[in-house]
Amino acid sequence: MNPLPIAWASLRRNRFTAILFIAIVALTVALGIAISAQERALRIGSARAADKFDLIVAAPGSHNDVLFSTVYLDPSAVPLLDPAMTRLLLEDGQADFVAPIGFGDAIGDAPVVGTTAAFVEHLSGGLAEGRVFAALDEAVVGALSPHAIGDTLEVSHGHGGATGTDADAAADAIAAGTAVPGGDGDHPTITIAGRMQPTGTPWDRAIVVPIEYNWSAHGLGTGHLPGDSHIGPPFDPDSLPGLPAVVVKPVDVAAAYGLRGAYRTPQSTAFFPAEVLVELYSLLGDATAIMSALTLAAQALVVAAILAGIVAILDLQRQQFAVLRALGASRSFIFATVWVYVAALIVTGAIVGLLLGWGFAALVSEALAQQTGVAMRAEIGMSEFRLVGALVALGLVLASLPALLIYRRPVVEGLR
Amino acid sequence: MPGLNLAAAGLRLAFAGEGIIDLPELTLVPGTLTALTGPSGSGKSTLLYLLSGLLQPDAGSIAWAGQDLAGMRESQRDRWRRQHAGFIFQNFHLIEELSPLDNVLVPLWFDHFSAAAARPRAIALLDQLEVPRRRAHVSLLSRGEQQRVAIARALITDPAVIFADEPTASLDAASGQTVIAVLRDLALEQGRTVLVATHDAALRQQAGTTVQLDHGRTRQSEAAA
Numbered sequence: 001m002n003p004l005p006i007a008w009a010s011l012r013r014n015r016f017t018a019i020l021f022i023a024i025v026a027l028t029v030a031l032g033i034a035i036s037a038q039e040r041a042l043r044i045g046s047a048r049a050a051d052k053f054d055l056i057v058a059a060p061g062s063h064n065d066v067l068f069s070t071v072y073l074d075p076s077a078v079p080l081l082d083p084a085m086t087r088l089l090l091e092d093g094q095a096d097f098v099a100p101i102g103f104g105d106a107i108g109d110a111p112v113v114g115t116t117a118a119f120v121e122h123l124s125g126g127l128a129e130g131r132v133f134a135a136l137d138e139a140v141v142g143a144l145s146p147h148a149i150g151d152t153l154e155v156s157h158g159h160g161g162a163t164g165t166d167a168d169a170a171a172d173a174i175a176a177g178t179a180v181p182g183g184d185g186d187h188p189t190i191t192i193a194g195r196m197q198p199t200g201t202p203w204d205r206a207i208v209v210p211i212e213y214n215w216s217a218h219g220l221g222t223g224h225l226p227g228d229s230h231i232g233p234p235f236d237p238d239s240l241p242g243l244p245a246v247v248v249k250p251v252d253v254a255a256a257y258g259l260r261g262a263y264r265t266p267q268s269t270a271f272f273p274a275e276v277l278v279e280l281y282s283l284l285g286d287a288t289a290i291m292s293a294l295t296l297a298a299q300a301l302v303v304a305a306i307l308a309g310i311v312a313i314l315d316l317q318r319q320q321f322a323v324l325r326a327l328g329a330s331r332s333f334i335f336a337t338v339w340v341y342v343a344a345l346i347v348t349g350a351i352v353g354l355l356l357g358w359g360f361a362a363l364v365s366e367a368l369a370q371q372t373g374v375a376m377r378a379e380i381g382m383s384e385f386r387l388v389g390a391l392v393a394l395g396l397v398l399a400s401l402p403a404l405l406i407y408r409r410p411v412v413e414g415l416r
Numbered sequence: 417m418p419g420l421n422l423a424a425a426g427l428r429l430a431f432a433g434e435g436i437i438d439l440p441e442l443t444l445v446p447g448t449l450t451a452l453t454g455p456s457g458s459g460k461s462t463l464l465y466l467l468s469g470l471l472q473p474d475a476g477s478i479a480w481a482g483q484d485l486a487g488m489r490e491s492q493r494d495r496w497r498r499q500h501a502g503f504i505f506q507n508f509h510l511i512e513e514l515s516p517l518d519n520v521l522v523p524l525w526f527d528h529f530s531a532a533a534a535r536p537r538a539i540a541l542l543d544q545l546e547v548p549r550r551r552a553h554v555s556l557l558s559r560g561e562q563q564r565v566a567i568a569r570a571l572i573t574d575p576a577v578i579f580a581d582e583p584t585a586s587l588d589a590a591s592g593q594t595v596i597a598v599l600r601d602l603a604l605e606q607g608r609t610v611l612v613a614t615h616d617a618a619l620r621q622q623a624g625t626t627v628q629l630d631h632g633r634t635r636q637s638e639a640a641a
Contacts, residue, residue: 002525009513323509326470327569328498329526330491411470415505416461 003337006324010341014313018345021306025349025395026356028302032295032387033357034364037378039288041365043281045376046072049201050273052123055248055256057081057089057263057270066269067276070245072372073111073202075103080242085268087237089246092262094255097122098233099247100223102214105155105187110145112155112207114214116232119247123199130194136213136222136231138193142204144373147192153207155187155217187217202373215241292387299391303346303398310342311402321406322414331407338403339396346395350388354380419446419609420481420500420576422467427476429466429632437462437473437632444611444625446576449603451623452613459632460613461581467611468501468579469493480577498526502570506582508562510569512555516547519554520568534572541568545598560591567598578602580612584619596622 011018050071058066059079068074089098099119105112117132120140130149133140141147190209198204210231212222220241224230248270250256256272263270314321321334361378369376422444429437437459444450452460465471467478469485470493478485480500485493497503510519520538524531531538542549545564551557554565563583570578580599584592596619603610603624612619620626627634 001527002529002531005514005518005525006511006522009511012513319509320511323503323505324522324526325494326468326497326503326505327523327526328494328501328573329523330494330498333526412462412465415465415470 001330001333001336003333003340007337007340007344010314010317010320010337011344013317017309017313021309021345022349022352024302024306025346026352028295028299029350029353029388029391030357030360032292032299032391033354033380033384034360035288035291035295036384036387037358037361037380038364039284040381040383041361041376041378042368043277043284045200045365045369045374047274047277049199049374050277052199052201053247053273055250055259055270055272056245057085057248057259057268058245059242060266060269063269063271063276064280066245067271067273069103070101070247071201071273072374073103073113073206074372075111078244080244081246082267083240083242085263085265086240086243086246089248089263090233090235090237092259094250094259096249096251099249100211100243101245101247102211103244104157104214104218105209106158107147107153107155107207110142110205110207111202112139112209112214113203114209114211115247116211118232120196120208122249123201123203124196126197127194128197130192133193133208133210133231136210136216136229137188137190139190139207139209139213140194140196141192142196142206142208143198144204145195145207147207149192149195151192152189153192154189155209157187157217186219188213198375200375204375205373296387296390300394303391303395306345307342307398307402310345311405314338314341314402314406318406318409318414321409322411325411326415335400335403335407338406339399342399342402343396346399347392350392350395354384354388357384418576418607419448419603421445422577422609423477423479424467425477425479427463427466427473427478429462429471429473437466439463439476439632439634442467442627442634444609446609447603447607448624449600449610449612449622450625450627451620452611452627452629453615453620454629456615458629460629462632463629464579464581464611464613468503468577469496498523498573500575501577501579502573502575504563504566504570504578504580504583506585508559508566510554510562510565512553514554516542516549516551516554516557516561516565516568519565520572522569523573538568538572541571558591560587560594563587563591563595564598567595571602576608578608578610580610580614582614582616583612584614584616589618592616592618 053071056066056070059081061079065076065078069076069078089095097118099116102114120132128143147153212231216222221239223235223239225236225239248259250259260270324334358378358380365376365378424439424442427437427439452463454460466473473486476486485496517538520541521531521534524534539549545568547561547564554562584595587595599610599612600622602608614620
């Protein structure tokens with residue numbers, strides 16, 4: 001048997017209703033897909049962004065705050081790490097390099113971050129062009145920064161972006177210890193010396209300066225003995241100021257766990273970004289699970305509502321089905337025709353919804369990436385296919401309800 | 417295809433209240449156009465549905481060439497119709513979204529995935545009945561042409577028995593005449609068994625046999641000259 005031509009004719013008869021049904025199914029599916037795909041894009045993007053930040057050591061306090069400040073350059077007031085701990089770290093043989101991180105300045109919307117040349121090389125994996133900074137007033141820009149090599153830029157105090165350079169931000173910076181009252185005013189202009197490779201982190205929009213610039217601009221000295229104008233390690237142990245965070249690259253995995261244990265002290269905390277992210281993801285995952293359950297329930301309701309609509313439409317066509325029976329069609333042929341009709345609506349809606357949801361997630365990912373600097377790509381993976389598969393399977397099973405209803409109609413009643 | 421003999425006996429069907437069929441005996445022979453007549457509500461259509469296996473009688477037998485429809489299950493009766501019967505309706509009941517050709521091919525899809533093998537026959541039938549084939553939708557045809565598409569659909573499987581329910585009632589006189597001529601030809605020239613429920617005097621005049629029903633009973637059964 002071949003129920004397709006007659007099912008297709010029935011679809012064409014009520015084409016606007018059919019298109020409406022497909023659109024409703026598609027939008028519902030798209031919602032579920034977008035939530036699922038977007039959540040994964042956010043997870044993968046944020047995890048990749050934190051990849052190069054092997055171990056973070058900071059003052060005891062919120063790991064989240066330190067993580068967001070350091071990796072995602074979303075500064076918040078964090079207590080400063082005791083210079084004594086930094087000193088210990090700098091001398092620790094288990095560390096490949098120890099990179100102080102300093103915030104507090106901006107150029108326009110772009111944050112100016114202080115660190116060492118070694119960390120820039122590590123984060124960027126070799127520069128895209130130019131060279132890394134070699135003097136206090138040189139800088140390296142992120143891959144997405146609009147500034148070109150050779151540009152000379154004025155640095156202003158504050159965090160950039162939405163926080164701007166207003167008094168609130170300045171007060172925050174003072175509270176965070178990244179600035180000292182009245183210490184503002186010594187922000188020499190900087191010259192761009194190089195550009196980093198894309199890192200998929202908010203550092204792609206940042207301007208990275210030597211940590212010494214950050215310190216001296218805030219009246220904290222240079223971390224070196226007076227008269228010593230070189231930048232980067234070795235620092236003078238007694239000239240080190242407090243730091244919001246230090247990124248440590250351990251020599252190996254054993255060293256990583258060793259350092260993490262060793263620097264969990266009353267004066268400091270040490271953590272892998274991944275462990276903090278895992279906690280955040282489990283929170284995010286719980287929220288996603290609830291949303292997914294709600295969207296799945298909404299999808300089931302939509303399918304049920306559409307089935308009710310289909311029964312009403314097919315009821316108007318009961319004469320046609322009766323005529324087919326009179327012409328010799330078996331009950332199973334009628335069942336197949338109605339089933340194909342319903343299945344076509346649901347499967348088409350699900351496929352359109354899959355693409356729509358993907359597109360929607362891609363747009364949201366793009367907007368989020370623009371906003372946060374964390375590179376994100378929405379992809380359709382197994383879990384989205386499972387979601388659509390579950391709905392399609394449900395739809396195909398439920399499609400047999402109208403099929404059974406139509407198939408049970410007495411023929412003669414339909415012919416009158 | 418030669419027609420089938422019908423020998424129905426002791427047919428009884430009772431609905432809640434009206435429309436009772438009570439028919440002690442009815443025989444139909446191949447090569448005859450039989451008109452089933454009677455006033456509205458006399459049970460013409462009901463008898464047609466009984467004889468085609470769409471309805472089951474409460475009692476009696478409906479033996480087509482020895483095969484008793486009354487003793488068959490629904491699926492067997494469906495198959496009998498598919499193999500032996502063609503149906504023509506007052507309001508054609510074509511699928512408007514399909515082309516004339518596809519409408520004729522509809523019965524093929526009940527059993528086969530592809531109707532391609534029957535296309536030449538469908539085209540021949542439409543040409544024979546002078547239906548313009550090059551229309552995207554059957555709704556673009558005149559009413560007379562639509563009924564002729566329905567006749568082609570009834571004939572596509574080359575059935576031995578043709579059932580027609582008021583086939584001329586919604587046509588103008590000229591179109592009705594064409595349909596009557598076709599039905600007559602199906603019986604007399606092609607030897608099929610043709611049973612037509614009708615109140616059209618023109619059709620009744622052309623019938624070889626007339627069975628008159630009144631409240632489900634045979635009032636008169638006569639063979640015309």
